[in-house]
Amino acid sequence: xxxxxxxxxVGFKSLVVGMRITLxxxxxxxxxxxxxxxxxxxxxxxxxxIELVRDPATGKPICYACKLCEKACxxxxxxxxGAKVDGAKKRSVTQYRLDFTKCxxxxxxxEACRDGAxxxxxxxxxxxxxxxxxxxxxxxxxxxxxxxxxxxxxGAGPAQPPAAPPAGSTAEKVEKPATEVK
Amino acid sequence: MEIGxxxxxxxxxxxxxSFVGLNAAYLVWVERKGAGRFQRRPGPTxxxxxxxxxxxxxxxxLLSKQLIVPAGVDRTLFRAAPLLMMxxxxxxxxxxxxxxxxxxxxxxxxxxxIFAFGSINVMAIMxxxxxxxxxxxxISAARVVSQNVAYEIPMLLVVITMIMITGTMNLNExxxxxxxxxxxxxxxxxxxxxxxPVTFLIFFICMLAETNRAPxxxxxxxxxxxxxxxxxxxxxxxxxxxxxxxxxxxxxxxLGTVLFLGGWQSPIGxxxxxxxxxxxxxxLVFTVVWIRWTFPRTxxxxxxxxxxxxxxxxxxxxxxxxxxxxKLF
Numbered sequence: 001x002x003x004x005x006x007x008x009x010v011g012f013k014s015l016v017v018g019m020r021i022t023l024x025x026x027x028x029x030x031x032x033x034x035x036x037x038x039x040x041x042x043x044x045x046x047x048x049x050i051e052l053v054r055d056p057a058t059g060k061p062i063c064y065a066c067k068l069c070e071k072a073c074x075x076x077x078x079x080x081x082g083a084k085v086d087g088a089k090k091r092s093v094t095q096y097r098l099d100f101t102k103c104x105x106x107x108x109x110x111e112a113c114r115d116g117a118x119x120x121x122x123x124x125x126x127x128x129x130x131x132x133x134x135x136x137x138x139x140x141x142x143x144x145x146x147x148x149x150x151x152x153x154x155g156a157g158p159a160q161p162p163a164a165p166p167a168g169s170t171a172e173k174v175e176k177p178a179t180e181v182k
Numbered sequence: 183m184e185i186g187x188x189x190x191x192x193x194x195x196x197x198x199x200s201f202v203g204l205n206a207a208y209l210v211w212v213e214r215k216g217a218g219r220f221q222r223r224p225g226p227t228x229x230x231x232x233x234x235x236x237x238x239x240x241x242x243x244l245l246s247k248q249l250i251v252p253a254g255v256d257r258t259l260f261r262a263a264p265l266l267m268m269x270x271x272x273x274x275x276x277x278x279x280x281x282x283x284x285x286x287x288x289x290x291x292x293x294x295x296i297f298a299f300g301s302i303n304v305m306a307i308m309x310x311x312x313x314x315x316x317x318x319x320x321i322s323a324a325r326v327v328s329q330n331v332a333y334e335i336p337m338l339l340v341v342i343t344m345i346m347i348t349g350t351m352n353l354n355e356x357x358x359x360x361x362x363x364x365x366x367x368x369x370x371x372x373x374x375x376x377x378x379p380v381t382f383l384i385f386f387i388c389m390l391a392e393t394n395r396a397p398x399x400x401x402x403x404x405x406x407x408x409x410x411x412x413x414x415x416x417x418x419x420x421x422x423x424x425x426x427x428x429x430x431x432x433x434x435x436x437l438g439t440v441l442f443l444g445g446w447q448s449p450i451g452x453x454x455x456x457x458x459x460x461x462x463x464x465x466l467v468f469t470v471v472w473i474r475w476t477f478p479r480t481x482x483x484x485x486x487x488x489x490x491x492x493x494x495x496x497x498x499x500x501x502x503x504x505x506x507x508x509k510l511f
Contacts, residue, residue: 004491008492015477018476018477019472019473019476021476022220022472022475022476023472025219025220025221025222026216026219026220026472028222029222030218030219030222030223030224031222031223032222032223032224034224034227
């Protein structure tokens with residue numbers, strides 16, 4: 001009898017404690033980030049797919065098609081083509097094909113690059129309707145980005161990381177200032 | 183105020199149907215918002231202001247779905263089960279006194295009528311599960327019956343205690359007896375029976391079990407039984423079950439308000455009775471939601487142990503105690 005009464009008492013008390021805890025949580029502010037309306041700040045070492053880096057002085061890609069990244073890639077997803085433009089000292093890249101369907105974001109290409117010509121982009125809104133959407137030409141992407149972000153005749157500023165999404169991805173136009181959530 | 187019989191009937195039907203429908207819809211919203219807040223989420227926000235149009239969107243979705251009657255089911259029972267669950271809940275609301283003068287019917291055996299209709303609820307879920315010809319649904323049907331039989335007993339013992347104390351089964355009369363300050367409410371009348379708050383707790387727990395609410399939602403244990411007795415139902419067949427569940431919660435909370443919390447009586451003597459009734463009722467509804475998002479589902483033997491080993495002895499004891507108190511004082 002004593003044991004049973006104690007069990008009822010202890011059990012009931014634990015229920016009350018539980019209900020108090022949930023009620024406390026009820027009146028605390030929510031912690032949700034309303035994703036399309038607000039976004040978290042992307043961590044600085046975020047690994048998106050790779051992208052070409054522009055030379056801030058000329059506005060052209062730094063890459064001169066040495067193909068070290070192509071060789072470094074373990075999954076064989078990079079194809080670089082370059083051509084020598086008349087008068088230029090180095091070759092310059094004409095095509096930089098990235099097959100993102102095979103890429104595992106290992107970063108060997110970025111490590112292999114001697115001149116810092118490629119880096120991880122901060123693109124994460126990747127969605128496409130076909131597999132081909134993810135075979136992208138980074139050189140064309142860079143040129144398109146230059147056309148879109150800079151007014152004609154303007155100096156080539158430092159390339160802004162997340163600009164034009166690759167073909168097929170739905171452009172997220174609701175980019176409010178990213179709310180930082182601890 | 184006296185009004186003609188046909189008009190009274192029409193008013194009751196329109197009023198109760200819209201009240202139950204709107205409440206079922208918006209209690210889902212309350213449930214989802216509450217669930218969100220208890221888990222530090224905002225709950226529905228996208229459809230309308232604060233997600234207020236969400237129930238309407240849900241209703242349109244359910245209405246536009248096909249009502250599938252699977253092969254091999256008992257068609258008549260399968261179709262009748264949702265209605266059998268909804269109709270008793272609506273019928274029971276006939277006798278609830280919303281205020282001094284607002285009740286569809288002032289019946290002398292109102293309490294008896296509510297419990298008579300309340301038992302049909304169990305049969306409806308059982309029939310739904312049985313006629314579905316689905317293993318999960320049948321397990322659920324068996325659970326519902328044993329659970330509801332187990333919890334009907336302490337519930338009725340508590341109600342008998344209340345009838346002994348109040349001496350009437352007329353709900354309006356029961357409320358009238360609780361006039362005055364807070365301490366005239368049945369739940370606080372400890373001089374009549376020192377275990378009155380315990381009686382209320384037992385009533386509330388049994389109400390949760392009877393309406394198959396968490397932590398006693400064995401009938402619809404999603405993680406074990408898909409959707410329990412409702413597994414084979416689609417579209418509005420499921421929707422009606424869902425609405426009936428909320429209608430039953432509403433009825434249970436209304437009954438708790440009438441029996442224990444002084445119904446439409448105002449503790450401070452201001453504002454109309456309807457306001458106080460709805461306030462008390464919705465506070466109980468909120469508690470139901472609060473409990474759902476606090477406690478995990480009990481195991482089945484825990485559920486039956488609680489009823490047979492704790493609730494029934496304690497409610498029997500309160501029954502005997504209040505009998506003895508009434509005899510002595």
